[in-house]
Each structure stands twice: as structure tokens, then as C-alpha cells.
Amino acid sequence: MLVRNPAGKLESRALLCTDPPVSQLQILRWFVRRWQVEVRFQEDRTHLGIETQRQWSAPAIARTTLPLLGLFSWVTLLAHQSQRHGRLPVRQAAWSHKPTPTFSDALAVVRSRIWAHWGLCMSGQDADTQKLPPELRQRLFGAVCYST
Numbered sequence: 001m002l003v004r005n006p007a008g009k010l011e012s013r014a015l016l017c018t019d020p021p022v023s024q025l026q027i028l029r030w031f032v033r034r035w036q037v038e039v040r041f042q043e044d045r046t047h048l049g050i051e052t053q054r055q056w057s058a059p060a061i062a063r064t065t066l067p068l069l070g071l072f073s074w075v076t077l078l079a080h081q082s083q084r085h086g087r088l089p090v091r092q093a094a095w096s097h098k099p100t101p102t103f104s105d106a107l108a109v110v111r112s113r114i115w116a117h118w119g120l121c122m123s124g125q126d127a128d129t130q131k132l133p134p135e136l137r138q139r140l141f142g143a144v145c146y147s148t
Contacts, residue, residue, distance in 0.1 A: 001014070001015045001016075001017075001024045001027055001028070002014050002015075003015060003028070015027050015028065015031050017030075043072075043103050072103075075103070075106055075107055075110050076103075076106060078106075078109070078110045078113070079101070079105070079106030079107075079109050079110060082109050082110075082113070083101070088101050088105065088106070088109055089101075089105065089109070090102075090105055091104075091105055091108070091146060104146065107145075108142075108145035108146045109145075111141075111144075111145040112141045112145045115141065115144075115145070
């Protein structure tokens with residue numbers, strides 16, 4: 001099956017299937033579903049370093065890949081939980097608008113939650129954690145949580 005963009009802005013693609021009775025529409029649906037998985041793996045590579053580990057043996061890579069995928073899923077679930085409560089901010093740049101949060105936004109929210117709980121609660125007295133004014137703490141978290 002050959003797929004072409006009528007506007008000519010994208011390359012034509014040949015989609016192949018080894019099962020002749022499958023309809024062209026079904027082949028196209030499978031391709032779209034596969035694309036979503038490819039985007040997921042690209043995010044895994046970008047944010048978690050999958051396939052860029054320094055180990056050279058297959059068993060070492062196998063040991064680290066599953067925990068990294070688990071970490072990705074954990075961050076996604078925590079961010080989803082925060083979004084349900086209306087607390088998942090979408091950081092915008094002046095030159096581009098994104099309607100939905102990205103993994104970077106999700107990771108920043110999770111980092112902020114962890115650091116706010118563990119990082120600033122080291123003292124047994126509440127008075128010690130109030131040394132940073134809330135506005136300054138939010139700005140600090142906003143800057144640090146988005147850095148990589």
C-alpha cells in the first residue's frame with residue numbers, strides 16, 4: 001500500500017503487510033498504533049537514556065532497561081495523578097505553544113513533589129522548614145526541576 005500526502009509536504013510511504021486478506025484501512029491503523037509506540041520509545045531514549053547505557057553486555061543492558069521503563073511508568077502515573085488534581089503545569093516558551101504536558105513537565109512535577117517532601121522536611125520542627133518564603137521556594141523549584 002502506498003500512502004501519499006495530498007499537500008506534498010511529507011514523503012510518500014510504502015506500508016507492507018505479509019497477510020494478503022488484511023484491508024488497507026487495517027494496515028494504516030496498525031501503522032498509526034506502531035507510531036505511538038515509536039514515540040514512547042523515543043521518549044524513553046531521550047529522558048531515561050535507554051540504549052545509551054555504558055554497559056557493553058546484553059545482560060547488563062537487560063538489568064537496567066526494565067527498571068528504567070518502570071521509572072518512566074512511575075513518573076507518568078504520578079504526573080497523571082497530579083493532573084487529575086489540577087496541578088500539572090505546562091511550561092510554555094514564548095516562541096511555541098503546547099496544549100498538553102510533555103514528559104519534561106511530568107518529570108518536573110514529580111521532582112518537585114519528591115524534593116518538597118523529602119528535601120525540605122529534614123528537620124523535625126516545622127519552624128525550620130519555613131525559612132524559605134513560599135514564593136522563593138516555588139521559583140527555586142521551577143528553575144531546578146526543569147534542569148537536566
